[in-house]
Amino acid sequence: MKICRFNHDRIGVVQEDDVYDVTDLFERQLHWPAPLGDAVIGQLEKVLDVVREKLPGIKPLKLSSVRLESPVANPGKIIGAPVNYHAHIEEANGDSEINNGKTFTTLEAYGLFLKANSSLIGTADEIQSAFGGRRTDHEVELAVVIGKKARHVPVEAALDYVAGYTIGLDMSVRGGETPCYRKSPDTYSVLGPWLVTRDEIPDPDNLDLSLHVNGEVRQQANTQLLILNVRRVIAYASALYTLHPGDVIMTGTPAGVGPVLPGDTIKAYVENIATFDIRVAPQFADQVEG
Missing domain, CATH: 3.90.850.10 (Fumarylacetoacetase-like, C-terminal domain)
Known part of the structure; x- marks a missing residue:
């Protein structure tokens, strides 16, 4: 699966020329002190099955219409x-x-x-x-x-x-x-x-x-x-x-x-x-x- 970050911290799945916004499937609430690491990447393995299940019901965006950011937002190193x-x-x-x-x-x-x-x-x-x-x-x-x-x-x-x-x-x-x-x-x-x-x-x-x-x-x-x-x-x-x-x-x-x-x-x-x-x-x- 191709996972992107786009349009000011939205999380997407890329399939051919489309992007499916799956941001709401991830927990993104602030915790302090924050644990070391990128919170979204840390959830990825357990969330992927839910993403696959929900993907058919999500209306895609055209890949050409979005702004692609670094796929990792907060690398510690x-x-x-x-x-x-x-x-x-x-x-x-x-x-x-x-x-x-x-x-x-x-x-x-x-x-x-x-x-x-x-x-x-x-x-x-x-x-x-x-x-x-x-x-x-x-x-x-x-x-x-x-x-x-x-x-x-x-x-x-x-x-x-x-x-x-x-x-x-x-x-x-x-x-x-x-x-x-x-x-x-x-x-x-x-x-x-x-x-x-x-x-x-x-x-x-x-x-x-x-x-x-x-x-x-x-x-x-x-x-x-x-x-x-x-x-x-x-x-x-x-x-x-x-x-x-x-x-x-x-x-x-x-x-x-x-x-x-x-x-x-x-x-x-x-x-x-x-x-x-x-x-x-x-x-x-x-x-x-x-």
Whole structure:
């Protein structure tokens, strides 16, 4: 099932060219202090059967008429896997603007990083390039959305903790600061256009993905090439962090990363999920120069 968030926090099911509004099937009352995690993603597994039952009685909206927001509203953490394709390691070590004097070896040696959840946008928004004098690169990734609390997850059980999958763009300012800083400007995490529940993607380690800028192919690979596959990345992350519903794991980007400029259009694709276009705003954001 394809689950979207649209038109100012409505929850929908996408079927072909239609969206079915199922917002009222979810509990959305405020509780304080709020439990960690995204409340809607945390309910998803138990609500899906009710959604399937009620769907035939709901009048659909046209997909083209709605504004798609990030399918996850409140991720507690956005976790990045910085060097999880061999070809990207090679390209990073060969590009001084990417490596900034470091030598990348393995993901385990380099570790994961966190992106600010305030950097999150959906596909109907625009990317606002930060640091006008610095290079901003695109990075397309398969994004995993966690469905239930997880800690010290064994590799063989890791997919049991997944709510679903979506497309992620991990936008990155190049420079010497830590990735947590350079990858966390507002609008530098894109998710969308919807979440595909895990039952529709039984093997996340065999998905084509690609990215085009202004019609030119920049990145093209398959998740078979991940160094740590999806199960192992989840297990690796859960060994350090307690994962909560709605937490997002960006599983890593393949080779071909490169700069985008104000006014560019990015087309991102992941097999069995979707294709979406998003524009880089025609002006730089009001950011402190570094």
